[in-house]
Amino acid sequence: MTDGDYDYLIKLLALGDSGVGKTTFLYRYTDNKFNPKFITTVGIDFREKRVVYTTNSPNGTTGKTFKVHLQLWDTAGQERFRSLTTAFFRDAMGFLLMFDLTSQQSFLNVRNWMSQLQANAYCENPDIVLVGNKADLSDQREVQEKQAKELADKYGIPYFETSAATGAEVDKAVVTLLDLVMKRMEQCVDKPAADTHNTDGTSKLDAVPTAEKKCAC
Amino acid sequence: MKLEEESWENRHYQLCPMDLGLFQALERERVLEVLQRDKALRTIEADRIRRLKVELQGIYHQGAKTITRPYGQRSCARCQRPLGKFWDCGSVCCGCSHRICSRCRVVRSAIEWKCTMCHAFREFKIKSGDWFLEQQAKKYTDIKENGHETTGDKLLQSYQRLSFIAVVPPTPPPFKEVKSFNKSEEPKTSKPFTKSMENLMMSVSAHIRKLSKSQNDLSVEAGQLTVNYGRLNSRRKSLSEGALDRACNLCKAPSLPDLSQNAKSSEQYASSSSVYLTDDDVSYTSAYSDEHRDSNSSTGMDCGFFENSVTGEIEVAFGYNNRTSCLEITIKACRNLMFGDMRKKCHPYVKVRLLPKKYHNNKMKTAVRRGNNPVYNETFTCALEREQLVSSVVKVSVWHSRGLKRKLFLGETFLRLADFSLEKTHTQRSVWNTLGPKQRHSLGGDVELFPSDLLLLNAQLQFLTHTDDTLTGSAGQLKVVITDVWKLSVSKTAYIEGVLHLPGERELVQRTALKKTDALQMSFRVSLQELQQANLQINLWEKHTFSLADRLLRSARLAGESSWQRLQQSPGEWHDFVLPLHATVSTNMRS
Numbered sequence A: 001m002t003d004g005d006y007d008y009l010i011k012l013l014a015l016g017d018s019g020v021g022k023t024t025f026l027y028r029y030t031d032n033k034f035n036p037k038f039i040t041t042v043g044i045d046f047r048e049k050r051v052v053y054t055t056n057s058p059n060g061t062t063g064k065t066f067k068v069h070l071q072l073w074d075t076a077g078q079e080r081f082r083s084l085t086t087a088f089f090r091d092a093m094g095f096l097l098m099f100d101l102t103s104q105q106s107f108l109n110v111r112n113w114m115s116q117l118q119a120n121a122y123c124e125n126p127d128i129v130l131v132g133n134k135a136d137l138s139d140q141r142e143v144q145e146k147q148a149k150e151l152a153d154k155y156g157i158p159y160f161e162t163s164a165a166t167g168a169e170v171d172k173a174v175v176t177l178l179d180l181v182m183k184r185m186e187q188c189v190d191k192p193a194a195d196t197h198n199t200d201g202t203s204k205l206d207a208v209p210t211a212e213k214k215c216a217c
Numbered sequence B: 001m002k003l004e005e006e007s008w009e010n011r012h013y014q015l016c017p018m019d020l021g022l023f024q025a026l027e028r029e030r031v032l033e034v035l036q037r038d039k040a041l042r043t044i045e046a047d048r049i050r051r052l053k054v055e056l057q058g059i060y061h062q063g064a065k066t067i068t069r070p071y072g073q074r075s076c077a078r079c080q081r082p083l084g085k086f087w088d089c090g091s092v093c094c095g096c097s098h099r100i101c102s103r104c105r106v107v108r109s110a111i112e113w114k115c116t117m118c119h120a121f122r123e124f125k126i127k128s129g130d131w132f133l134e135q136q137a138k139k140y141t142d143i144k145e146n147g148h149e150t151t152g153d154k155l156l157q158s159y160q161r162l163s164f165i166a167v168v169p170p171t172p173p174p175f176k177e178v179k180s181f182n183k184s185e186e187p188k189t190s191k192p193f194t195k196s197m198e199n200l201m202m203s204v205s206a207h208i209r210k211l212s213k214s215q216n217d218l219s220v221e222a223g224q225l226t227v228n229y230g231r232l233n234s235r236r237k238s239l240s241e242g243a244l245d246r247a248c249n250l251c252k253a254p255s256l257p258d259l260s261q262n263a264k265s266s267e268q269y270a271s272s273s274s275v276y277l278t279d280d281d282v283s284y285t286s287a288y289s290d291e292h293r294d295s296n297s298s299t300g301m302d303c304g305f306f307e308n309s310v311t312g313e314i315e316v317a318f319g320y321n322n323r324t325s326c327l328e329i330t331i332k333a334c335r336n337l338m339f340g341d342m343r344k345k346c347h348p349y350v351k352v353r354l355l356p357k358k359y360h361n362n363k364m365k366t367a368v369r370r371g372n373n374p375v376y377n378e379t380f381t382c383a384l385e386r387e388q389l390v391s392s393v394v395k396v397s398v399w400h401s402r403g404l405k406r407k408l409f410l411g412e413t414f415l416r417l418a419d420f421s422l423e424k425t426h427t428q429r430s431v432w433n434t435l436g437p438k439q440r441h442s443l444g445g446d447v448e449l450f451p452s453d454l455l456l457l458n459a460q461l462q463f464l465t466h467t468d469d470t471l472t473g474s475a476g477q478l479k480v481v482i483t484d485v486w487k488l489s490v491s492k493t494a495y496i497e498g499v500l501h502l503p504g505e506r507e508l509v510q511r512t513a514l515k516k517t518d519a520l521q522m523s524f525r526v527s528l529q530e531l532q533q534a535n536l537q538i539n540l541w542e543k544h545t546f547s548l549a550d551r552l553l554r555s556a557r558l559a560g561e562s563s564w565q566r567l568q569q570s571p572g573e574w575h576d577f578v579l580p581l582h583a584t585v586s587t588n589m590r591s
Ligand SMILES: Nc1nc2c(ncn2[C@@H]2O[C@H](COP(=O)(O)OP(=O)(O)O)[C@@H](O)[C@H]2O)c(=O)[nH]1
Pocket: A016, A017, A018, A019, A020, A021, A022, A023, A024, A025, A035, A036, A037, A038, A039, A040, A041, A077, A133, A134, A135, A136, A137, A162, A163, A164, A165, A166
């Protein structure tokens, strides 16, 4: 049961090829369980989780705690649902871009998902975390950590190797994204109308390593 | 799961409702369920944001008090404290450029601070998600024109239109149609669905199908049935509307035959509607006496005694000022107030409260007058967003003042602003309203969740005309969707009953079991003409397996042309209603 007793509603969205483990990942995150069955997600779905978020104040004092209600959108990776799922991109505040560590193809498609995001998300450079899933299947691994890390660095986004099966790094990936979104909110309200030209042209796809992320506002 | 070749041209997908038409019926259903869950979440979110707004407004009002000071004297823009020339002279807030004293600052870092008001606004922008909408609006210019509808919103709307077309059966005769309607409401997809339910991975939880399943468990069959109730209805009709309201709360509300048990026995129905308490009833009353005591203690002392003898009416006028976004409530007068103690004079005053409580924190009171027909003509103004009009209820209660905080309850009434079409006109609309006895909650445990005195349910109603219906003339369909059903999940055996009373002593009854998060749907086949004189009663019952008697917990009524007019004027459109579900004195039983 959901009630309105929370401070923030944060909407995150998982995307990536079909079968990389988006649904399983989110299920692990919200319910801490693993389901080995593969059921194709029909179009879209979402899960919810209430978490407590503690801010670290800039001056080192003890941060405040907030109740955050997470709405975690799950999308179908299949092409035929694409127009539906991408339409939901624009209502999400942060993204879990996932690929399967045991599938080179799913990793190659990350670039395509990136451009889908750029075209359909709420802004040109939304907060994204790159997630390589199925880390537990080490014998079947097709994508090396170094490779993925390089790509993530190129985009200036964090990278995690997770396993929905064991739960490894799953929380960390989501919390990192949540953190980015929370920081983004602050930046957006504190730098009102702070010019649009600090982002123009420099989309992440142009591979500009960004040490510090700037707010699009 | 090897991937099929996918086309990755970077096109900008245009969201068109017809996209959904490309999916299979089953897929559409699945997506629709998700969208409905999303909608439920957004409703809660909208409520939360409204609360934040009210809070913010409160802070604004506080800070906006301007006290005129001698020329040249500086004062803090927030607390109005005078500021010195050299010492404690304040500084300028970077947000609003006002001079602010050191106390009215919120310090964020060694060099950064904002005044309390700017800080509150900043917090609001973050917590309400405004920051996000602003960002979105920069990229998507259409948002500015169409408001901040989410994709889910838009889809759901186009869906509802679409799915309805698919659901309506073509011109079926009234009785058969019940079946076919149910069939289409509980779509053909139940098999794959149950399969997926076995799988915990599906987060889907809101389903009409699930509902219907548990209905069977309850042995309460959903569906429509026309029952003819001879004398009872005529008795009802002879009562005025207000009196009927009272009758429902005070005495045993006429119960309706359980469809699954004995639909034909209208005698049983008539006999069970006695207004006297039976032994069973008494035990129920005592079982809930604790809560009653609670509500009494907070509202005054000896009100219990006079409860059954509440009489009188109150004249209230409403107006809405679009420019200032303020609701104006004028308490004009009362007449025929009943005051038990004949030796003393009545000293009545009126308390006004905007509900739901959690959004509105204004308590308003008139002055104390004398006599049983007091005239007040006092106007109260409260800030209220236009969109909130439909969902707000004004509670008006009359009290006798005995000084020193002792007061005696004389009657109360709840007025739904939605009934007054205030957004259309500036002029005040005045009505006399019958005063009723105190409303009580008989729901346990959930008192903090909603105002204890009544439970507001959000409902959406839609009226559809079937143009192709040549048999029955201008037949149509009234659809009722209750979105916040979770508020009602008081017990596992609770179920909702919708009764549409029609002219000609007809009633359409539909029952549905409750499941926590589901939106609940009912539909009634009714013509436009009939609807004008119809009244809809929504009852919350609790099924009792052991005592074999069901207990009526709450009930709400929707009647009057003004309510239906909205539906009739725009058939096919969904309209928001707020149903005030009054707790019934727990003596309404049926077996
Ligand atoms: N071994 C292993 N299997 C996984 C992991 N994550 C997902 N899977 C499996 O991969 C398949 C596809 O997962 P699913 O979540 O449905 O993928 P989606 O299409 O991206 O939603 C399922 O059979 C999962 O059980 C993981 O971390 N480890």
